[in-house]
Each structure stands twice: as C-alpha cells, then as structure tokens.
Amino acid sequence: MDISFTTAQISEIVKPISTRGSTTLPVRGIASLGEAQAGDLTFLGNPKYKPEVAATAASVVLLPADYDGEPKPDQLFIIVNNPSVAIAQLCARVEQLLWPKPAPGIHPSAIIEPGACVAASASIGPLCVIESGAVIGERSHIEAQCFVGRNARIGDDCWIKAGARIASECELRNRVRLQSNVVVGSDGFGYELVAGRHEKVPQVGNVVIHDDVEIGAGATIxxxxxxxxxxxxxxxxxxxxxxxxxxxxxxxxLVCAQTGVSGSTVLEDYVVLAGQVGLGGHIRVGKGAVLTAQAGAAGDVPAGAKLKGTPGTPYMLEQRINILRQRLPELFQRVSDLEKQFKKSASA
Known part of the structure; x- marks a missing residue:
C-alpha cells in the first residue's frame, strides 16, 4: 500500500473529539491492533479487542470516547465518536489515491453502438460494449469488459467494475456501485410443466436499482x-x-453473502439478512426484521422480528432449543433409567 498521511491530514479527515500523545512518523499503512507496526494506523472497532490497545505498536490509534488508557511514547491516540466510521472515512481517501477514476473518455477498443448516449464526463474502459439506446450518466465510470444492454440506463456517479453485466431495459439510478461480475437483469427462473416438459416462461420485466446501492461480486439480480x-x-x-x-x-x-431470495418476495426497509439466509417466494419480511446466518423463512416475518434457524424461529427461543438439544443424550439416559426402575418395581 503506497500511501502517506501526516497526523494533521488524518485529523482533517476524521474530525477527532480530542487527541492524546503525539508521533513524528507519517502513516504509511493500516493494520489490525495485533499486527500493526510503527508507521501504521489502527483502530478499536469491537470492544472485545480492547485489551490489545495497550500492546499495539501502531503509531496512530483511532479510539472511542470511552477509552481511558494513555498512549506509549511516540504514539498518538485519536478520539472519535465511532472508530469504524472514522476508519471508513480514511479508507475512502486511500481508495481515491490507489484507484483513481480515469479521465473522461471512451477507450478505443470499446464498442458504442449508434443510438447510445454516453455523457462527456463519463469514462468507458477497454472492451466494453454499450448497446443502442443505452444511457451512461455524468461522471459514471464503466471499467473494462462491461456490457450495458439495449435501452439500459445508468445514472450519474455510478461505478461499474470490470466484467459486470447490465442487461437490456434495466435501470441504475445515481451513485450505484457494482463489483466485478455482477449480473443485473438475467432471466428470472420461470417454467411451466406442459405435456411433461418444462416450458420457459418469458421474462419481460426489468430491474430498477435506486440511489446509493452497492452490489457485491458475483451477485445476480x-x-x-x-x-x-x-x-x-x-x-x-x-x-x-x-x-x-x-x-x-x-x-x-443489508443482504449478506450467499443469501437467496425467491421470487415475488418483499423486504421492507432496514431488513438484515445474514449469510446464507434462504427466503421462500411470495412472502413479506417486515421493516427492521433480522434473520441470522443460515436462517430460513417460508412464511411472512413480522416487523422487528429476529429469527434464527430453519424454519426461522424467534431468536431467544431458538437459543433455548439449541441448549436443550445438547442435553438430549442426558435426557434419554434418564428416561431409560426410569423405564428400568419402573419395570423393576412392576415385577417385584
């Protein structure tokens, strides 16, 4: 990582509440508390790592307001409201330095079909294909080997990373970010069994992605x-x-890795689906509901519910069931002993 920040520049970015100590070293790297060395910046984002702060060799440490320890010599503590947010702000600046957007323009190897409209401030990378009727908005950046289908629309300040595919008629609003190999607008999985054969049901709708959405690598919509x-x-x-x-x-x-959401399901605002959650089709998940990792739901989920397991069960009930499940061998042994005692008493 080829970066260099002075402590004054870091303070300008994260807007600290206060500072403790000082260091003369510029920050040239970002590392975890346990791995950081002199010249690195680190942070305390999870309270479970609080004991590691005193031992870290980092030159600069981002800390929450309730941390009351003191820095070592040549070490600076920067106190902020939320260290995780502060490190994100700093990493955003690092991202700009490491991967700056190219100057506006269209790479000579890109194919822009007649009738496509690409804003003068946008950039189109090598080997991209932009089909007829597609619109690319102001300052949007389309990296190498991306495909934008017929009449698709990409708004302003979007960032489409290498190899992403946006199919015909689909729409991305503003500041949307797609990671590599995202597919937007693949055919829905629709078939009807007709005379013993699975006949394809045409998928003639589109996909609309609103402002400030980010979609991770390999996801399919x-x-x-x-x-x-x-x-x-x-x-x-x-x-x-x-x-x-x-x-x-x-x-x-928030929809985490390897989750699958079946057709015509509705997620209301602020829903969280942790990793490998599975949702059946034609159900509604209420506002603010949370399904923990590998949970499944085949029916509606109430607003604010927190579910665990498959089928999804209220979180605390599932925790109790898991504890009791571990005691099943003991329970069976007790039942067996009672049966023996009963048989012995009956035969006496």
Whole structure:
C-alpha cells in the first residue's frame, strides 16, 4: 500500500473529539491492533479487542470516547465518536489515491453502438460494449469488459467494475456501485410443466436499482417476469447473492453473502439478512426484521422480528432449543433409567 498521511491530514479527515500523545512518523499503512507496526494506523472497532490497545505498536490509534488508557511514547491516540466510521472515512481517501477514476473518455477498443448516449464526463474502459439506446450518466465510470444492454440506463456517479453485466431495459439510478461480475437483469427462473416438459416462461420485466446501492461480486439480480425487480435506496448486497424475479427490496437493507431470495418476495426497509439466509417466494419480511446466518423463512416475518434457524424461529427461543438439544443424550439416559426402575418395581 503506497500511501502517506501526516497526523494533521488524518485529523482533517476524521474530525477527532480530542487527541492524546503525539508521533513524528507519517502513516504509511493500516493494520489490525495485533499486527500493526510503527508507521501504521489502527483502530478499536469491537470492544472485545480492547485489551490489545495497550500492546499495539501502531503509531496512530483511532479510539472511542470511552477509552481511558494513555498512549506509549511516540504514539498518538485519536478520539472519535465511532472508530469504524472514522476508519471508513480514511479508507475512502486511500481508495481515491490507489484507484483513481480515469479521465473522461471512451477507450478505443470499446464498442458504442449508434443510438447510445454516453455523457462527456463519463469514462468507458477497454472492451466494453454499450448497446443502442443505452444511457451512461455524468461522471459514471464503466471499467473494462462491461456490457450495458439495449435501452439500459445508468445514472450519474455510478461505478461499474470490470466484467459486470447490465442487461437490456434495466435501470441504475445515481451513485450505484457494482463489483466485478455482477449480473443485473438475467432471466428470472420461470417454467411451466406442459405435456411433461418444462416450458420457459418469458421474462419481460426489468430491474430498477435506486440511489446509493452497492452490489457485491458475483451477485445476480433477475429481471421480473413482468413489471420490475427493485432494489431500494441505500441497500447493500454482498457477494454471491441471488435475488429472484419480481423481488422488491426496500431502503437501507443489508443482504449478506450467499443469501437467496425467491421470487415475488418483499423486504421492507432496514431488513438484515445474514449469510446464507434462504427466503421462500411470495412472502413479506417486515421493516427492521433480522434473520441470522443460515436462517430460513417460508412464511411472512413480522416487523422487528429476529429469527434464527430453519424454519426461522424467534431468536431467544431458538437459543433455548439449541441448549436443550445438547442435553438430549442426558435426557434419554434418564428416561431409560426410569423405564428400568419402573419395570423393576412392576415385577417385584
């Protein structure tokens, strides 16, 4: 990582509440508390790592307001409201330095079909294909080998990373970020059994992705059978997620890796689906509901619910069941002993 920040520059970025100590070293790297060396910056984002702060060799440490320890010589503690947010702000600046967007323009190897409209401030990378009727908005950056289909629309300030595919008629609003190999607008999985054969049901809807959505590498968002599949403002979707046709996802949801959402399911705002969650089709997950890792739901989930397991069970009940499950061998042994005692008493 080829970076260099002075402590003054870091303070300008993270806007500290206060500082303790000082260091003369510039920050040239970012590392965890346990791995950081002199010249590195680290942070305390999870309270479980609090004991590691006193031992860290980092030159600069981002800490929450309730941390009361003192720095070592040539070490600076920067006190902020939320260290995780502060490190994200700093990493955003690092990202700009490491991977700056190229100057506006179209690479000579890109294919821009007649009738496509590419803003003068946008950049189109090598070997991209932009089909007729597609629109690329202001300052949007399309990296190498991306495909934008006929009449697709990409708004302003989007970042489409290498190898992503945006199929015909699909729409990305503003500041959408797609990681590599995302597919937006693949056909929904729709078939009808006719005379012993699975006949394909045409998928003639589209996908609409609202402002400030990010979609992780390898995720797939199917186009609707009709109407639209929709991803709400501010929602973040992790790697290798499958969103089926006609799914509607609300605002500011989190959908973690390897989750699958079946067709025509609705997620209201602020829903969290942890890793490998599975949702059946045609159900509604209420606002603010949380399904923990590997949970499954085949029916509606109430707003604010926290579910665990498959089928999804209220979190604390599932925790109790898991504890009792571990005691099953003991319970069976007790039942067996009681049966022996009963038989012995009956025969006496």
């Amino acid at each position: 199917d186009r609707a059978r009709f109407s639209r599949t929709e991803i709400g403002e501010g929602t973040k979707i992790d790697n290798l997620v499958q969103i089926a046709h006609n799914v509607i996802i609300g605002k500011h949801c």
